[in-house]
Amino acid sequence: MVRIRVLVVDDHRIFAESLAAALAAEPDVDVFAAGSGPAALRSLERAATEGRRFDVLLVDADLGAVAGGTVRALPAPRESAEGAPVDGIALVTAVRQAHPGVRPVVLAERDDARRAALALQAGASGWVAKDCSLSRLLTVVRGVLRDETHLPPALLTGVLRELTASRKHRTESERLVESLTPREREVLRCMVAGLGRKAVADRLFLSPHTVRTHMQNVLGKLGVHSTLAAVALARRAGVGPAESAGDVVERGGQLA
Known part of the structure; x- marks a missing residue:
């Protein structure tokens, strides 16, 4: 049996x-x-x-x-x-x-x-x-x-x-995420990982001012007003958290 x-x-x-x-x-x-x-x-x-x-x-x-x-x-x-x-x-x-x-x-x-x-x-x-x-x-x-x-x-x-409504929202979220530049998408993935501005700057070898600008651009393009809302939209679009720090360092020269 x-x-x-x-x-x-x-x-x-x-x-x-x-x-x-x-x-x-x-x-x-x-x-x-x-x-x-x-x-x-x-x-x-x-x-x-x-x-x-x-x-x-x-x-x-x-x-x-x-x-x-x-x-x-x-x-x-x-x-x-x-x-x-x-x-x-x-x-x-x-x-x-x-x-x-x-x-x-x-x-x-x-x-x-x-x-x-x-x-x-x-x-x-x-x-x-x-x-x-x-x-x-x-x-x-x-x-x-x-x-x-x-x-x-x-x-x-x-x-x-x-499920039908969820798919519709996901499609719209995916479209908005696709409007981001490669660097902005990397910043968004860091946001999904729960990283603050300084941590994002350290990980991507950027100044905090540059990171702030990228984050503002991300919020504007996604049509949201907070990091939490941006993360929620990113998750609906299937965006995962940023890679490990080692992976980012290895590819650092390609992220500009």
Whole structure:
């Protein structure tokens, strides 16, 4: 019998324990639990090292919201451009980057087409109500292992609308980013990496005054009024953070 290894990630202890116990009663399911994003990532890494990789991640959409805390130990992403706490959807992003073979499924207390769309964009294979039946959840768990995507039927239209709108916004963001010069794009990537003006100047071998001018030009061309807004737009366009300092030094002469 092929066994399914499931990791439940939820900081509602009673819910997590109850769900884990229910899943463990299935003859083909091995289930483990983690109470936070960092704990989940440690479990995934340890399992991968020991050759016992997990198959499915069941993660609370509102992870970290119980105590109003922010999961700060995740490798990526950190906090959003708007400063919002890293939650279950951000954990999905981190897991898909570090452990692409794991199928994440988001457990939600309420239907939310926008967040469900964000979860799918992050790499989730499903969005399931927390109060769904065990048989429904098992159907989703087994289905995502066949590369199926599971959404509540009532959310489908809203999610498709959100994904279409997101693509439209991304296309516009990409167009704006393409209007930047190569140097301005490099400055933008430094901004995405969270670097301040002095750090950008040091990395790109520029004066702080020149960096300020580049940053002002970036904001103007992107049509935004703050660094946070520029970073949010850049992320929508798929712009990643700047390379390591060593890579930039190596190519320094080509960035002018």
